[in-house]
Amino acid sequence: MSDASDIPDYLVVGGGSAGCVVAARLSEDPSIRVTLLEAGPEDRDIWIHVPAGYARLFASGRYDWKFATEPEPELADRAIAWPRGRVLGGSGSVNGLVYLRGSPQDYDRWAQAGARGWSYEDVLPAFRRMEDWDGPAGDTRGVGGPLPVGQVSRLSQGAAAFVASCQALGFPLHRDINDGPIEGVTPIQMNIRRGRRVSTARAYLRPARRRPNLRVLTGVRAQRVLIEDGRAVGVLARRDGAGGEERFLARREVVLCAGAVASPKILMLSGVGDGEDLSALGIPVTAHLPGVGRNLQDHLIARLSFRTKPAGTLNEIMASRFQLTRTVLGYAVRRNGPLAVGATEATLFARVTPGAEEAEAQFQFINFSLSAGSYVLPPHPGVMINFGQCRPDSRGVLRLRSPEPEDKPVIHANYLEAPGDQRVMVEAARLGRRIGRASPFAELVQEETAPPRGDDSDEALLEYVRRTGSTVYHPCGTCRMGTDAGAVVDPELRVAGLRGLRVADASVMPLVPSSNIQPAVIMIAERAAEFLRRDAATA
């Protein structure tokens, strides 16, 4: 329970990719008091910080909310696992470390969709402010910001072959993929410093924790927002190991940064959502906002797997005690080698359908292969080319399962619902196969294991995607920003029709960016802090 002297100006709910940024940036002003509530624990586990540790984190599930979709009608009725980070740093503590801003047009489309003030030109200063880029300087990149960004300097044999094969097929090699249009191939840029993952918990929050005006509480699960006379005054929460519910109050505002699943869920539990749905669950309606939980978007991916000649793949390293010991020692001493990179080493953005005006599909080279339908590495050398659509038209929806805060929500991603999305995935599979069959990649390949070489018809490729496709972990859009009646937050991230309540995380995106989305999330959080500080200064 907060006593009056304890009440901060801002309560930030969720210490993930966005929440750590909002809390740290707000607390730069010593006159502003901030409390950050995070449901998960501190990010002390060593495997969070070793870049390749994601594989271990995945296997243990220790820091995972373990969400899943309902059976997906267009994916052979399979329920798709949706991991989300449940630890300080959030999904950014368990993610693949890929740093791609997306295409400039992504943000121009946001502005056209009603997110006034979020065009590429508008968001560029925030992208620059957050970065400490160690590559070629330019007007579009930032240096000296909290977040290190560097490009993989030494590619594995397979990744180098992937890049060369893409070039052989006519795709240009980027000098810096984050400085403009994304079409082309590139070694990946990542958030790593001295061989360690740098999440926003490390880049932003850690240095800020010395400040007396910032309080960080872990193990605290917000359940709903307390709203009095149309104004958010705090949240009701449960603390790990404690009995009942606690009230945490805020003098000025509550900022939801609980992510694309939990932020709409907390809103709905607070009576903010589709009035009819809420009433059916017996939840009193505070604000009828039918957009909450709708407009759900995600990137679907499927994998092309190859058995290869020996090429220093992770499969070979894991299968040999000698190689594993050498790799671990090499990492311990020099902080480099295969443990110092995330899963993706190189990526290609390409058009795949006739008449397309910009890149429609992303391909990721992965220096290991997995046994079908599992996260098990078979002992023979292997690599994968993952492919997915940049901007799907299919839209999903997220609803409460019950009025009980501990229940997981009902998620329908509706992957491949739009026929155009099926078309792009089929053509992307086809281009992935062409890359795998082009020289020099083809010289590494011993066998196309999945899908097996043979039937390349539309039907066979679509069937393969339906049976094996999965998320690449980019759910967003469930509290869409805009100015129309269906929007949940306005372009300054204020929840429509209420005072003292904002959402700042992946859920406010009107449209999923073309690439991996964490940089866009961090940019949103930077801007949220900017709006809040400006409003505090002028209040």
Ligand SMILES: Cc1cc2nc3c(=O)[nH]c(=O)nc-3n(C[C@H](O)[C@H](O)[C@H](O)COP(=O)(O)OP(=O)(O)OC[C@H]3O[C@@H](n4cnc5c(N)ncnc54)[C@H](O)[C@@H]3O)c2cc1C
């Ligand atoms: C396995 C995986 C791999 C990924 N790989 C990449 C990648 O390589 N590159 C990339 O750009 N993106 C990647 N992503 C996506 C990216 O990490 C996410 O989009 C981004 O981290 C989302 O940020 P967020 O702040 O919206 O949510 P999150 O980072 O998920 O933060 C939400 C936080 O809120 C907390 N929380 C939730 N509910 C409550 C509650 N009731 N009370 C208090 N706290 C709560 C959570 O524990 C969490 O810490 C990946 C994601 C995953 C899961």
